[in-house]
Amino acid sequence: MARAGLSTERLTRAGAELADEVGFDQVTVSALARRFDVKVASLYSHVKSSQDLKTRIALLALEELADRAADAMAGRAGKDALAAFANVLRDYAREHPGRYTAARLRLDPETAAASAGVRHARMMRAILRGYDLEEPDQTHAVRLLGSVFHGYVELEASGGFSHSAPDSQESWSRILDSLDALLRNWPAAS
Amino acid sequence: MARAGLSTERLTRAGAELADEVGFDQVTVSALARRFDVKVASLYSHVKSSQDLKTRIALLALEELADRAADAMAGRAGKDALAAFANVLRDYAREHPGRYTAARLRLDPETAAASAGVRHARMMRAILRGYDLEEPDQTHAVRLLGSVFHGYVELEASGGFSHSAPDSQESWSRILDSLDALLRNWPAAS
DNA sequence: TGATTTGCCTAAAGGGTTTAGGCAACTGCA
DNA sequence: TGCAGTTGCCTAAACCCTTTAGGCAAATCA
Numbered sequence: 001m002a003r004a005g006l007s008t009e010r011l012t013r014a015g016a017e018l019a020d021e022v023g024f025d026q027v028t029v030s031a032l033a034r035r036f037d038v039k040v041a042s043l044y045s046h047v048k049s050s051q052d053l054k055t056r057i058a059l060l061a062l063e064e065l066a067d068r069a070a071d072a073m074a075g076r077a078g079k080d081a082l083a084a085f086a087n088v089l090r091d092y093a094r095e096h097p098g099r100y101t102a103a104r105l106r107l108d109p110e111t112a113a114a115s116a117g118v119r120h121a122r123m124m125r126a127i128l129r130g131y132d133l134e135e136p137d138q139t140h141a142v143r144l145l146g147s148v149f150h151g152y153v154e155l156e157a158s159g160g161f162s163h164s165a166p167d168s169q170e171s172w173s174r175i176l177d178s179l180d181a182l183l184r185n186w187p188a189a190s
Numbered sequence: 191m192a193r194a195g196l197s198t199e200r201l202t203r204a205g206a207e208l209a210d211e212v213g214f215d216q217v218t219v220s221a222l223a224r225r226f227d228v229k230v231a232s233l234y235s236h237v238k239s240s241q242d243l244k245t246r247i248a249l250l251a252l253e254e255l256a257d258r259a260a261d262a263m264a265g266r267a268g269k270d271a272l273a274a275f276a277n278v279l280r281d282y283a284r285e286h287p288g289r290y291t292a293a294r295l296r297l298d299p300e301t302a303a304a305s306a307g308v309r310h311a312r313m314m315r316a317i318l319r320g321y322d323l324e325e326p327d328q329t330h331a332v333r334l335l336g337s338v339f340h341g342y343v344e345l346e347a348s349g350g351f352s353h354s355a356p357d358s359q360e361s362w363s364r365i366l367d368s369l370d371a372l373l374r375n376w377p378a379a380s
Numbered sequence: 381t382g383a384t385t386t387g388c389c390t391a392a393a394g395g396g397t398t399t400a401g402g403c404a405a406c407t408g409c410a
Numbered sequence: 411t412g413c414a415g416t417t418g419c420c421t422a423a424a425c426c427c428t429t430t431a432g433g434c435a436a437a438t439c440a
Contacts, residue, residue, distance in 0.1 A: 003387060003436070030427055040428080042388045050428065106348045136356040140364040143342070143351060147365075148334065151341020158296045161333060166326040174330040175337075177377055187371040189364065193405070193418060220396055231398080232419045240397065386437070396427080406417075 004038045008046045011036075012056040019057060019098025024105075027098070029053060054105060059115050061103035065092055066116035069123055078130035079180040085127055086149055086176055093153045100157070104150070131183040141183060148179065194228045198236045201226075202246040209247060209288025214295075217288070219243060244295060249305050251293035255282055256306035259313055268320035269370040275317055276339055276366055283343045290347070294340070321373040331373060338369065 014035055019027045029050050033040040047053045065088070072084040093100035107115060124142050133141055152175065155161060161168040204225055209217045219240050223230040237243045255278070262274040283290035297305060314332045323331055342365065345351065351358040 006387075028427065029429090039389060041390080041430080044429070045387065104348075136360070137364070139354075139356055140361045140368075143345070143361045144338065144365050144368065146350070147338050147341030147345055149341070150345065151337030151339070152333065154344075155333070155337055155340065158294075160336070164329075166329055170326070171330045171333045174327070174379065175334050177380055178330075178334065178372055181375070181377040182368055182372045185371070185375070187367055190367055196418080218396065219398090229420055230396085231400095231421080234398070235418065381440100383440085384438080386435100388435090389433080391431085391433105393430085394428085397425080399424085400422085402420080402422105404417100404419085407415085408413105409415105410411100410413090 004036050004042070006036060006038065006042065006046050008056070011043060011046050011053065012060055015053055015057045016060055016096075016099050016102070019102055020096050021098070024054075024057070024098045024101035027054065027057065054102065055107065055111065057099070058102040058105040058107065059111075061096070061099035062116040062120070064096075064099065065089070065103055066119040066123070068092060069120065073123060073126070079176075081127045081130060082145075082180060082183075083176050085123060086145075086172075089149050090153050090156070090172065093157055097157055100153070104154075128183070131186070133183070133186055137186055141186065145179065148175065194226050194232070196226060196228065196232065196236050198246070201233060201236050201243065202250055205243055205247045206250055206286075206289050206292070209292055210286050211288070214244075214247070214288045214291035217244065217247065244292065245297065245301065247289070248292040248295040248297065249301075251286070251289035252306040252310070254286075254289065255279070255293055256309040256313070258282060259310065263313060263316065269366075271317045271320060272335075272370060272373075273366050275313060276335075276362075279339050280343050280346070280362065283347055287347060290343070294344075318373070321376070323373070323376055327376055331376065335369065338365065 011032060015027050015032055018031060018035065022031070029043050029047070030040050032053070033043055036043075043053075047056070069085050069088045072088045073081050076084050107117070121142070124145060125138070127145070128138050128141055131141075152172065156168055161171065201222060205217050205222055208221060208225065212221070219233050219237070220230050222243070223233055226233075233243075237246070259275050259278045262278045263271050266274050297307070311332070314335060315328070317335070318328050318331055321331075342362065346358055351361065
């Protein structure tokens with residue numbers, strides 16, 4: 001019987017594609033086995049469990065996202081860097097909704113620490129270097145940006161802003177403008 | 191054989207409790223049947239499907255949330271109203287994580303239109319009446335606030351801010367301050 | 381070429397979802 | 411109060427997903 005050429009790598013990639021096609025939570029070991037025209041049990045030589053598969057897809061997505069963000073931010077600072085980073089996030093989510101959802105999977109601490117998530121955090125700090133913020137305000141700002149970006153992208157993905165004026169692109173631009181303004185004039189602690 | 195006294199109402203409430211205890215996506219018709227010490231098939235007289243059950247829990251959570259928010263906002267305006275609304279969201283999420291997750295379930299358009307979600311939207315607009323924003327900036331601001339609130343609460347729930355200084359409460363306060371400042375000085379379109 | 385490793389398979393158990401059909405327990409009406 | 415009709419929970423069964431154990435054949439390497 002001919003072998004299918006499975007590997008952890010290929011399964012992870014195929015899983016990511018499947019996620020984009022049918023949604024991350026429809027990614028199942030069974031569905032993946034069907035895609036490779038192989039029996040379900042065969043996948044368990046390459047992947048420990050369904051959870052393991054999902055974690056690998058999440059890590060892949062985080063890497064891709066970090067790579068794109070690093071690329072986009074190269075040579076930029078201030079508002080340009082802010083917009084570049086934010087747009088990478090939003091575009092990735094629109095292009096690869098399943099992978100984006102995967103990237104938001106809750107990872108256990110060690111896995112998270114070894115993931116590209118730390119690159120994301122560093123890039124966020126790098127953006128803020130273009131503004132004049134001391135600690136702890138810098139941390140507050142990191143948290144604000146993270147919340148806005150992820151929050152907006154998620155609301156947009158769930159259809160919250162579609163079919164209503166003004167269109168989402170305009171809100172997005174204006175929100176980036178307003179965040180830039182806010183970071184330039186960060187209010188002192190009350 | 192004694193009857194268990196099931197009803198759609200009771201199942202929905204029990205489902206909400208179960209969600210808070212074990213997580214919304216662990217809410218299953220089977221688990222609920224166990225909780226009532228009843229056979230699984232029995233629930234299907236009261237609930238159309240697993241999806242139906244989840245939707246009902248989501249609608250319950252949206253109602254509770256809207257009730258609390260309306261309460262908290264009564265008699266407040268400006269920053270007070272902003273903070274009241276935001277704190278209700280955050281507190282509810284901390285108190286009832288499963289219900290909060292449920293409230294974020296993607297509903298089909300008609301269901302959403304008939305849900306307490308519309309009250310949320312109206313309250314958001316009410317908050318902005320305390321600031322001087324014309325359309326379309328008011329809509330942009332609604333979207334920004336929605337993104338920040340949901341984004342922050344979600345990142346916080348997933349442990350993103352724990353075990354790191356400054357503590358989450360401080361960031362939350364400062365972020366509310368900064369949003370207030372931003373809304374008072376909303377930048378003109380570029 | 382023969383021995384070993386590797387890869388995919390069959391088999392089976394366990395759990396969730398959902399439907400069909402049955403009997404017992406309530407409800408309401410005479 | 412007694413009986414008919416309705417309602418509520420049950421058994422049974424089909425289908426899908428996960429995961430483990432153990433087997434045979436294909437690839438690899440000596």
